[in-house]
Amino acid sequence: MKRENKLHLILPFIFLNLLLITMLAAISVKAEDSALSSIPDISIGVERRVEFIDNGYIMVNDTFLLSTSNENLTSSTLTLNDFLVGFPRNYSSNLVYYSAHDNEGNLPVIMREHDKNFQWLKISFPKLIQLGNIKMYNFTVTYVFSDLIERKSDAEKLFHASFPLYPSLTYDATYCNVTVTFPSTVRVSRDNFPQNIFVNKTEDFRVLNNFTSPLTAYANLSSWVEFSSSTFPLFKILELKREVSIESLGRIVVTDFYKMMIVNINKVTFILPPNATDISVYDAYEKYPKYRVSISRQNLTTIVEVTLGEKLKDSNRGKMAITYVLPFWEYIARSNWQKYLLKINLVKPDEWIIRRIIVTITLPEGANFVQENQDNLEIEKIGFFQERATLKYYNVTKFQSLGILSVNYQYMPLWAAFRPTILAGILIGFVSLIFFLTKSTGRAEAVAPTPVSLETIRRFIEAYEERIHILSDIDYLEQQLRRRKISRRRYRFQRRTLDERLSAIQRTIVNLQKELEAAGGRYVNMIRRLETVSTDIEAINRSIADVEIRYRRGEISAEAYRQLLREYKRRKDEDEGIIEEILLRLREEI
Numbered sequence: 001m002k003r004e005n006k007l008h009l010i011l012p013f014i015f016l017n018l019l020l021i022t023m024l025a026a027i028s029v030k031a032e033d034s035a036l037s038s039i040p041d042i043s044i045g046v047e048r049r050v051e052f053i054d055n056g057y058i059m060v061n062d063t064f065l066l067s068t069s070n071e072n073l074t075s076s077t078l079t080l081n082d083f084l085v086g087f088p089r090n091y092s093s094n095l096v097y098y099s100a101h102d103n104e105g106n107l108p109v110i111m112r113e114h115d116k117n118f119q120w121l122k123i124s125f126p127k128l129i130q131l132g133n134i135k136m137y138n139f140t141v142t143y144v145f146s147d148l149i150e151r152k153s154d155a156e157k158l159f160h161a162s163f164p165l166y167p168s169l170t171y172d173a174t175y176c177n178v179t180v181t182f183p184s185t186v187r188v189s190r191d192n193f194p195q196n197i198f199v200n201k202t203e204d205f206r207v208l209n210n211f212t213s214p215l216t217a218y219a220n221l222s223s224w225v226e227f228s229s230s231t232f233p234l235f236k237i238l239e240l241k242r243e244v245s246i247e248s249l250g251r252i253v254v255t256d257f258y259k260m261m262i263v264n265i266n267k268v269t270f271i272l273p274p275n276a277t278d279i280s281v282y283d284a285y286e287k288y289p290k291y292r293v294s295i296s297r298q299n300l301t302t303i304v305e306v307t308l309g310e311k312l313k314d315s316n317r318g319k320m321a322i323t324y325v326l327p328f329w330e331y332i333a334r335s336n337w338q339k340y341l342l343k344i345n346l347v348k349p350d351e352w353i354i355r356r357i358i359v360t361i362t363l364p365e366g367a368n369f370v371q372e373n374q375d376n377l378e379i380e381k382i383g384f385f386q387e388r389a390t391l392k393y394y395n396v397t398k399f400q401s402l403g404i405l406s407v408n409y410q411y412m413p414l415w416a417a418f419r420p421t422i423l424a425g426i427l428i429g430f431v432s433l434i435f436f437l438t439k440s441t442g443r444a445e446a447v448a449p450t451p452v453s454l455e456t457i458r459r460f461i462e463a464y465e466e467r468i469h470i471l472s473d474i475d476y477l478e479q480q481l482r483r484r485k486i487s488r489r490r491y492r493f494q495r496r497t498l499d500e501r502l503s504a505i506q507r508t509i510v511n512l513q514k515e516l517e518a519a520g521g522r523y524v525n526m527i528r529r530l531e532t533v534s535t536d537i538e539a540i541n542r543s544i545a546d547v548e549i550r551y552r553r554g555e556i557s558a559e560a561y562r563q564l565l566r567e568y569k570r571r572k573d574e575d576e577g578i579i580e581e582i583l584l585r586l587r588e589e590i
Helices: 002-037 089-094 310-315 415-441 454-482 488-518 522-552 558-589
Strands: 042-053 057-068 079-088 095-102 109-112 118-130 136-145 149-153 158-164 175-181 207-212 222-228 234-247 251-263 267-272 277-283 293-298 301-307 317-327 332-334 339-345 354-362 367-369 378-383 386-396 404-411
Touching (some): 057 158, 079 136, 089 118, 118 136, 277 301, 522 558
Parallel strands (some): 234 354
Antiparallel strands (some): 057 136, 109 118, 158 222, 367 404
16 A cells, blocks of 8 residues: 555656656747747848759759848847748758858758758858847858759740749748849740739840748748740759779779750760770660760860760650770879779769769779778678679769769789689589599580570660550550540550550560570579569559559548659659660670
């Protein structure tokens, strides 16, 4: 009984303590937010400039002008440690770059996740801002957004752009002045923007303006503009894979794989490290002849300008590969008889914005990485005596410099002779075993890989590309049916025709696969990867159809629907990229 009485006394005490801790935590969070949102005696003006930068990105510059609203205030107690700015959260997946600076240089920026409706950025000031003394202070926040410009009509060359109209703040601003400027290569008319929002400032509608006073807190308003152009480029590097292979014979072989989106682009300029030789350019359809590849050297780089093939330009999305050789001793320094240092410059054109860069470095057999100051490298073993390192970058813009990649490794030069010696010993032992078996049984059987002809590889590539096109037509047909653009009768007729073509081409692919698999080695691995990825794409398509059905039935919310579609699209794009990469590698064979 005494023990139960003690529990009755202790439990309320514990409950009160937990309640007190919870309240203190809530007050602490609220105080932190209020410190950022409650700024007395300060007037805030915002100058927002929206620009369409190279290759179809939107750059937004917000200049915040902070001043004292009380002219008689002279005390230095009116100070600022930080400032909270943001934008509607539905644009967060489009953000590829952000930064802040004032007249003295860059300012630290931390992304915060406190609000489901907004994406907040906390700008910190290294030096305490004393507005009571200086009266006026300004700083600028820069955002770069992708995928906010899309081609609306191919025939009319019409483009549609959407963007957040105002910055989101946790307090009222005195005013917000928004200016939208268009490139000189586009044409804008009176009907290409909402006239209840923007005022035209020029005769050719190339500068639009919106002035709002005051700008209320938590602004969450988007707007749009349209323009027409036959030359406005949409060019996006979705992914760059640079595979660097250091060979034991004193060569560095590099292959760059580019996954791109291209609209109104005839030529693409690539930048390779200096002194690159034996340069070859491929896309998924062909190897480029010399007259379509221009090579020049300047500013310690190798510049390769490629005139794109018609099939790649018409596809709007594609993949290219550039292979080249780098001189060994210009990129690798030896500190002693077994320690080496690889230095390679990861340059790119300034106008490029790349979603993801993956650099892989494969060492020769018998070499291993020295993990000194290389914590960002992911190192894996790809054989008993061989290692590969991977380095990844995300959302690389023209405002960033990747600099020089330095990698330390150690390698015993004697290994180059040691491995052939081992192989020779194994070969002698194998021949001796065959001789012994032949002598004992009077016969010996050996299974050798079947050589594969270049014509077989070419036919396989063409057949697989035809399969991709048929599947794309089927997917488009399904979309037309869901949107009620075609009748169900017409859908069944066209679907039956496409299924017959797909069945025929699939039989051709199966027969050619058998010939490639008979050759063994890397062909078997490629075929297996193609089969795995193709199966995954079919499963993703079924999942997408299931999600759309669930959304129409009201089983999932619009936000969940969009999130699932984004995830499935990301996975599908990755799988399609693997297929394109394998076809590119096969094309290199021929």
